[in-house]
Amino acid sequence: MGGRGRSRTQRRHFKQSRENVWKRPKSDLPSSDNNNNNNDNNENDKPNWQPFATQNPAFDExxxxxxxxxxxxxxSFMEVLRKPLPSAFRINSSTQFCPDIRSQLENDFMKSLQAEVTDGEVEAIRPLPWYPENLAWQSNFSRMQLRKNQTLERFHEFLKLENEIGNxxxxxxxxxxPPLFLDVRPYHFVLDMCAAxxxxxxxxxxxxxxxxxxxxLPDGMVVANDLDVQRCNLLIHQTKRMCTANLIVTNHEAQHFPGCRLNRNCSSSSERGVGSLSSISQLIFDRVLCDVPCSGDGTLRKAPDIWRKWNAGLGNGVHGLQVQIAMRGVSLLKVGGRMxxxxxSMNPVENEAVVAEILRKCGGSLELVDVSCELPQLVRRPGLKSWKVRDKGTWLVSYKDVPKYRRNVIVPSMFPSGISYVEPTETNHDMELGEKHENDGNGNSEDGFKPPEDPVALADELDKEICxxxxxxxxxxxxxxxxxxxxxxAVFHKHSPLPAMQEKPHILQGVDEQSVKSPNQVIEDMKELEVISGNGTDEKFSEAASEADLIDNEPDGAAVEPHICITGEEHTSEEMQATGHRETDRKRAGGKRKLQTQGKWKGVDPVVFFKDESIINSIKTFYGIDESFPLNGHLVTRNNDINHVKRIYYISKSVKDVLELNFSVGQQLKITSIGLKMFERQSSREGSSAPCSFRISSEGLPLILPYITKQILYASPVDFKHLLQYKTIKFADFVDAEFGQKASNQMMGCCVIVLSKGNNALDNHAQVNESTIAIGCWKGRASLTVMVTAIDCQELLERLLMRKEPENGSLGQEEKSDVEANKVQDSNGSIEKNENAEKIKLATSS
Incomplete structure (x- = not known):
């Protein structure tokens, strides 16, 4: 099992912050002082800094x-592979500032950055031509150039700020x-199997x-899963910027993802995956993204440390796991769905070989879709039809070339034909040397597999098998x-339920039957698929990088927080300490983690429907929430003790249905994060005297805003800007005295301030739409205090400046100096809190 063991080295990358190997260590930089003073003494002690090795003879061969x-x-291929990867980013198409950001890139940065490109024919930044609507962009500057070049500082700060906000x-x-080829619609149930x-x-x-x-909210939802707990926390940290009520984050081995089947005898044709609980008897998906763990050599430009670690055994070691995960994904895919x-990775053993094995196992129920006409401007190449397998320094053309002692590691599915060979004996001398699997298909629904010629003879003739x-x-x-x-x-379309089958590999003479069982043996019926490892145990394969985005998705210089949240919440210090104790207890227990099939999961806070009518009614009454907004049945919390609930989360109807199904089947899903943080308990001294004990969170405000009829004020652009700048303003200090009076008349507690489009505050409740800008504030005894982070305030100010609507009394270009003066940055580029930070903390602490 040597191939599997070698790939474990990549798992450690996710448990530690990964160093940027492109960045030159300061200690190794040449110094004039060192050159002058230590030429004689240290000339041989400290060798000159050498670039990171970007070559590997085994890779080339x-x-x-x-x-x-x-x-x-x-x-040309190797020349580009040795260069650092250009930076790329995508605009969040669902943010209200999407048109503004795209306009800023097209009309500002494209022109101002062009002078920094040495080659005049190359664009400094450009939209990716194959991505729809100019929403994806690539710069010709590497990440290191963005950090070090002073003239690129404004662009670099733009990227960091907008990424942290989620724009x-x-x-x-x-x-x-891959998500573009998935063809997702707003009503789809989507599973991202290896999501981090x-x-x-x-x-x-x-x-x-x-x-x-x-x-x-849309009718669809996304279930995002990952095996590693720390990567799962990173997944939560990334997706919470989206502020969505349509997401569930789970922590399972992808190849054993729960099916949550309520009734084994229900008809698969009636399972829609949406609607009321009675219509959901199994968790199946319209779309499945199967971005599997791999050797990761396609990320060499971003992670050049792979150069020295690369060997052919990395791909061989994860092949079996990749087949298992993909087959589990197919079994969770509804008929008519797409995966x-x-x-x-560039390795055909991890790519084409896996695709061929999936088609082989699924027969005619699965079709390999031709997407060559989709995204026409994307430069791509077709898949390979033939390849070889490298093992222990030897090239293997077909499975018959594999030594007997390696046949439990190098399996038939790694080869183009997928043929399992038997040795001739007295009892089987009339049997053909190459025998195919029982259920073969060609990727189409019409026919079974019909080989045009003998693949064994073809392999002998061409020194390669042809798939x-x-x-x-x-x-x-x-x-x-x-x-x-x-x-x-590779894109698959599921035409029909998978055939019930049990693959029976042939016995080789002189080899124990157990040792030659396929490592991807499949036992399946119409509703469920179970993956069994070759030795009959639930073997836990090591996980390699499916993409190297751990650094790119974080602001430069920021380390990944190891305990963002185990439960999907932001913890206080006491909660973090308790989480640490749970983690310590788990580590002390040691041993191999056994998969649970039902019941509550240890170490993860429960998901509980929040049904306290008194609290829900007080929230409705205080904010005047319209009855058309469904609160009952859509609120959940992560604490069984109602008296100590700090946060209440809102879930969409689709997530609610899945959660109810999960309860019905014994909580098979290990949920680490769910829903949108909507309400937070007031914990400050002032908050204890407020009529309502819960305030509206910034994340949940855009969703509930159209339904609020009380505790809502409309501020003129000038007063709105001053709130963002100064964070706390006394009622008498507002430019619009009428607005200050209205603010003082509000009940103590949370209130919502909406940006008015005119010079003065509106008297009547204006209609809220996608362009409405609003913030949460705390109405105290003598002042209003913004309950928005400093970085959110800065970004919102800059967005308002970009809109430039002075004719309507909005913020004009002449006020930009005020905003610049209000921004204070430390050496790491993070925004420092202003002098009113303590007041803000008092009003917003949880």
Whole structure:
């Protein structure tokens, strides 16, 4: 099992902050003082700094033999592969400032940054031509250039700020492709099987939310899953910027993701995945994204440390896990649904071999979709039809070449034909040497598999096997085609339920039966699929990088917080300490974690429907929430003790249905985060005397805003700007005296301030729509205090300045100096709190 063990090294990358190997260590930088003073003494003690090695002879030999690119292209391919990866990012299409950000890029940065490009024919930044509506952009500056070049500082600060707010997501360009091929609609139930670090999940959420009107939620939802707890926390940290009530984050092994089947005898044709509880008897999905763990050599430009660690065994070691995860994804996919399988690896053993095995196991029920006409401007290449397997320094053309002692590691599914061979004996000498699996298909629904010629003879003649599936329909993206990373994508359409089958591999003479069982043995009926490892145990494969976005999705210089939240909440210090104790207890327990099939999950806070009518009614009464907004049955909390609930989360109807199903089947889903934080308990001294003990959170305000009829005020642009600048203003100090009077007349507690489009505050309740800008404030005894973070205030001020509507009394360009004076940044580029920070903390502490 040597191949599997070697890939475990990559798992450690996710448990520690990964160093930026492109960044030159300061201690190694040449110093004039050192050169002058230590020429004699230290000349041989400290060798000169050497660039990180960007070559590996084994890599060259392997991919030249596989024919990933033509011999004429090899030098260009390697030249680009050794260069740092350009930065790329995507605009959040569901944010209200999407048109403003796109306009700023097109009319400002595209022109101002062009002078920094050495080659005049190359654009400094440009929209990716294949991504719809100019929503994805790529710069020709590496991440290190953005950090170090002073003239790029404004662009760099723009990227960091907008990424932290959630208006953009910094993501590798090729990583944006799989969700586009998934063809997601707002009403779809989507499963992201290996979701961390979350950039693709965020993209899926954007798609289902994009056409949603203010105050409404889409009918669809996303379930984002990841095995590793710390990567799951990173996933929560990334997706909470979306502020969505249509997301569930789970923590399971993808190959054993729960089916949540309530009634084993229910008809699959009646299962829709939406609607009331009675219509949901099993958790199945319209779309499944299967971005599996892989060796990750497609990310060499971003993670050059892979150069020295790369070997062919990495791909061989994860092949079995990839097949298991993909087959589990197919079993959770509804008939008529679409699944995308993807890796950031160039290895055909992880790509085409897995796709062929999926088609082989599923027969005619699954079709490999031709997407060559989709995203026409994306430069891509067809999948390979033939490849070899490398093991222990030896090239293997077909499974019959595999030594007997390696046949429990190198399996038939790694080869193009997928043939399992038997040795000739007295009892089987009439049997053909190559025998196919029982259920073969060609990727189409019409026919079974009909080999045009003997693959064994063909392999002997051509020194390669040829796969008979239409693998040319797969998509291969290589770095030098469009100056990006490498990626592999295959799109499947499920025509019918999977055939009930049990694969029975043939016995080899002189080899124990147990040792030659397929590591991907499948036992399946029409409703469920169970994956069993080759030795009969639930083997836990090591996890390699499916994408290297851990650094790009974080502000530069920021370390990944190891305990963002185990439960999907932001913890106080006491809660963090308790979480730490739970983690310590879990580590002390040691041993292999056994998968639970029902009951409550240890170490994760419960998900409980919030049904305290007295609190719900007090919230409705205080804010005047319209009865058309469904609160009852849509509120959940993470605490069984109602008297100590700090946060109340709002869930969409689709998430509510799934949660009810999960309760019905014994809580098979291990939920780490769910819903949108809507209300937070007042914990300050002033808050204890407020009529309502809960305030509206910033995350939930846009959703509930159209339904609020009390505690809401409309401020003129000048007063709204002053609130964002100074954070706390006394009632008598507002420019609009009438507004100050109205604010003083509000009940003590949380109130909502809406930006008016005119010079004065509106007397009547204006209609709220997608363009409405509002913030939460605390109405105290003598002043209003903003309950918005400093970085949110800064970003909102800059957005308002960009709109430039002086004719309506809005903020004009002449006020920009005031905003600039209000911004104070420390050496790391983070926004410092102003002198009113303590007052804000008093009003907003939880």
């Amino acid at each position: 392997y991919y030249k033999e596989q024919g990933i690119v033509s011999p004429e292209e090899w030098d 953009i997501t910094r993501q590798e360009a090729v990583s944006m492709v 670090p979350g950039s693709k999940t965020f993209q899926l959420l954007e798609i289902i939310h994009r056409s949603t009107k203010a105050g409404s 995308v399988y993807s890796t950031c 008979n599936f239409p693998l040319e329909r797969c998509t291969r993206i290589v770095p030098h085609d469009q100056n990006g990373g490498a990626f592999f994508i």
